Amino acid sequence: MDADIKCFVCKRLVPKKNLVREHITPRFLDKENPSGTVKVCRECSAFESQKQYLEYKTYSISKNKDPYKSFLEAMYELEILLGVSLPDTKLKSTMAKISFATAITAMETYLSDTFINRVASNDVLTRRCVETDPEFKNRKLDLSDIFKRKESLSQEVRNYLVDILFHNLAKVKMMYKSVLHIEFPKDLGVLYKAIETRHDIVHRGGKNKSGAIKPVMRDEVISLIVSLKSFTKCIEEQLSRSQASD
Numbered sequence: 001m002d003a004d005i006k007c008f009v010c011k012r013l014v015p016k017k018n019l020v021r022e023h024i025t026p027r028f029l030d031k032e033n034p035s036g037t038v039k040v041c042r043e044c045s046a047f048e049s050q051k052q053y054l055e056y057k058t059y060s061i062s063k064n065k066d067p068y069k070s071f072l073e074a075m076y077e078l079e080i081l082l083g084v085s086l087p088d089t090k091l092k093s094t095m096a097k098i099s100f101a102t103a104i105t106a107m108e109t110y111l112s113d114t115f116i117n118r119v120a121s122n123d124v125l126t127r128r129c130v131e132t133d134p135e136f137k138n139r140k141l142d143l144s145d146i147f148k149r150k151e152s153l154s155q156e157v158r159n160y161l162v163d164i165l166f167h168n169l170a171k172v173k174m175m176y177k178s179v180l181h182i183e184f185p186k187d188l189g190v191l192y193k194a195i196e197t198r199h200d201i202v203h204r205g206g207k208n209k210s211g212a213i214k215p216v217m218r219d220e221v222i223s224l225i226v227s228l229k230s231f232t233k234c235i236e237e238q239l240s241r242s243q244a245s246d
């Protein structure tokens, strides 16, 4: 039988078959461990991957200093791409589908980065988020942990926010309203429908719930871009008004 081996992270002794190899430092930086890998237990491996994923997401969001500008640039690039003439209908339809999904993703990134960067850098907004989001009502706190928890609260809020799917418009609409005091436009029907189409493109190979292929046309993408621009403009205008009055 194989002897137990110590997990590099939690130092527990675990059976060899329950250990996995993880890259911890690029091999050229780690003179002590030229293979660049360590052995860790499965629990630590899963935990570390989740941690690194959250750190990566948090980092990339914090680097998007002007989400509105990034969004408009993405729309501009899509408009140029959609103007390129393609030789056959199949390619045209593929281009339309990819552009449709990309446009929705750009909106999602705009909503996420605008919200998270504002809330993460502002104690008043972090507090509003904790006090109004139903998620935090469900999180328990032992009084003995209160100070430790307070120290890590902004990190806890950020970890929660980076994991939210910002194309869940119904939820995001509530969050913008209760935390940033921003109202989304009244009629979001076009966007809800477009988010469903994007779901079918990305997750169902373009088929809808009943299995029928729904082709996406170039004109639909052009009109989606118009709707997305007007949606984000409405948010931006309210944000600049609220900043001016701060």
Ligand SMILES: [Zn+2]
Residues within 6 Å of the ligand: 007, 008, 009, 010, 011, 012, 040, 041, 042, 043, 044, 045
């Ligand atoms: Zn471990």
